[in-house]
Amino acid sequence: MSRLAEELNGILGEGELSEASEVDIGELSLRKQKELKAIGKALGLHPDMIFDGIHGYVVNMSPSHGSNRFSRAQLAAVLAVKSVRWLEDNGGDVSVGF
Numbered sequence: 258m259s260r261l262a263e264e265l266n267g268i269l270g271e272g273e274l275s276e277a278s279e280v281d282i283g284e285l286s287l288r289k290q291k292e293l294k295a296i297g298k299a300l301g302l303h304p305d306m307i308f309d310g311i312h313g314y315v316v317n318m319s320p321s322h323g324s325n326r327f328s329r330a331q332l333a334a335v336l337a338v339k340s341v342r343w344l345e346d347n348g349g350d351v352s353v354g355f
Contacts, residue, residue, distance in 0.1 A: 277310030289314065289355075292338050296353055299334035300327060305350065313342065318351045325351055 282290060282304065293316060297304055302318035325346050327335075335341055335353070342354040 277308035277315065280307050280309045280314075282307065284309075285314070289340075292340055292355055295338050296335055296341065296355065299331050299338075300351065301331070302351055313340075313354060315352055315354050317347075318353065319349070320351075325349070 282293065285293065285307070293304060293307070293314075296302075296316070297318060300318065302320055304316050305319050306317045308315045308317075335344065338355065340355045344354075345352045
């Protein structure tokens with residue numbers, strides 16, 4: 258069954274719309290795994306959850322310490338990952354769309 262067919266089946270079967278589904282790091286392509294690793298390394302964050310949705314991947318990351326203040330160098334390193342679309346601080350965790 259195609260991915261689209263599976264998603265439609267899930268939507269119609271459950272009666273509710275699902276924007277994205279959680280995936281494991283191992284389910285990502287090698288390219289996406291490398292991008293995720295580069296994002297995490299640049300920001301000093303660890304991925305908690307990864308979602309695959311209609312608009313691409315979203316990763317929720319948490320800091321190993323209490324601060325989400327990023328330097329110019331960190332932001333430049335994240336933006337060097339060409340697939341990064343947005344970055345959001347959720348008041349403790351950080352989400353990145355890529």
